[in-house]
Amino acid sequence: MAADTSPPRARTFPPRSRPWILTYHSVSDPTDDPYGITVSADRLDEQLTWLRRRGLTGVGIAALLRARAAGRRGLVGLTFDDGYADFLDEALPVLLAHGCTATVFVLPGRPGGSNSWDPLGPRRPLLTEEGIRTVAAAGMEVGSHGMLHRDLTALSDDELRHETHASRDALHRIVRQAPSGFCYPYGTADRRVAASVRDAGYAYGCALVPGALTGPLALPRTHVSHADRGARLRAKEVRHRLRYRSAGTGEAG
Numbered sequence: 001m002a003a004d005t006s007p008p009r010a011r012t013f014p015p016r017s018r019p020w021i022l023t024y025h026s027v028s029d030p031t032d033d034p035y036g037i038t039v040s041a042d043r044l045d046e047q048l049t050w051l052r053r054r055g056l057t058g059v060g061i062a063a064l065l066r067a068r069a070a071g072r073r074g075l076v077g078l079t080f081d082d083g084y085a086d087f088l089d090e091a092l093p094v095l096l097a098h099g100c101t102a103t104v105f106v107l108p109g110r111p112g113g114s115n116s117w118d119p120l121g122p123r124r125p126l127l128t129e130e131g132i133r134t135v136a137a138a139g140m141e142v143g144s145h146g147m148l149h150r151d152l153t154a155l156s157d158d159e160l161r162h163e164t165h166a167s168r169d170a171l172h173r174i175v176r177q178a179p180s181g182f183c184y185p186y187g188t189a190d191r192r193v194a195a196s197v198r199d200a201g202y203a204y205g206c207a208l209v210p211g212a213l214t215g216p217l218a219l220p221r222t223h224v225s226h227a228d229r230g231a232r233l234r235a236k237e238v239r240h241r242l243r244y245r246s247a248g249t250g251e252a253g
């Protein structure tokens with residue numbers, strides 16, 4: 001059954017808090033990893049165990065926002081960027097074992113391709129269209145990472161529209177449900193980019209450090225690496241709560 005990715009109802013967050021959302025990429029052997037974007041399946045298991053001991057359950061972002069709108073706490077958002085094929089064999093079994101869901105941000109313009117935008121490599125295969133459908137069928141949320149993994153802030157208006165609108169249409173065709181979430185490649189967005197994401201029909205947008213943008217179209221996230229274990233995770237959680245404790249209302253512009 002596909003994840004319920006209907007748009008979250010709330011457009012604002014309670015004051016003094018913003019949801020804590022973790023950012024993963026590849027789940028595989030982390031030894032050749034110049035960008036620090038790989039976590040082993042064992043380490044992911046350890047990190048989810050740590051969260052659970054702290055009373056936190058990982059969920060996809062649409063579910064996270066719906067739960068917060070309903071006043072529910074005790075959740076942390078889990079996101080996997082780029083749509084690496086290893087999600088199915090490495091991450092998914094661990095997530096399911098912990099009773100977690102996640103949002104996987106995929107690139108419908110590169111089905112079955114690789115991360116050729118990373119000049120240092122190593123090359124990692126991306127999910128095929130069938131793989132994207134399998135992710136959705138496993139109960140995970142599928143979101144858009146744009147078509148081709150381009151820096152949206154540097155694109156013309158027409159190119160930007162293609163990355164936001166066409167990727168939503170493509171994912172609608174692939175999983176038969178329009179995605180409610182968008183993740184900005186490289187974590188960067190500005191007002192023009194956020195407006196394009198909103199106009200395409202997405203209910204939320206994930207950044208890394210959203211800068212001056214606020215609201216559901218500029219959700220901040222915490223990058224998680226293979227080195228992150230209890231003390232480091234705790235430090236990242238505290239940093240998130242301090243940084244975003246009073247910036248929780250308002251719309252992205």
Ligand SMILES: [Zn+2]
Nearest residue numbers: 081082185186
């Ligand atoms: Zn990415």
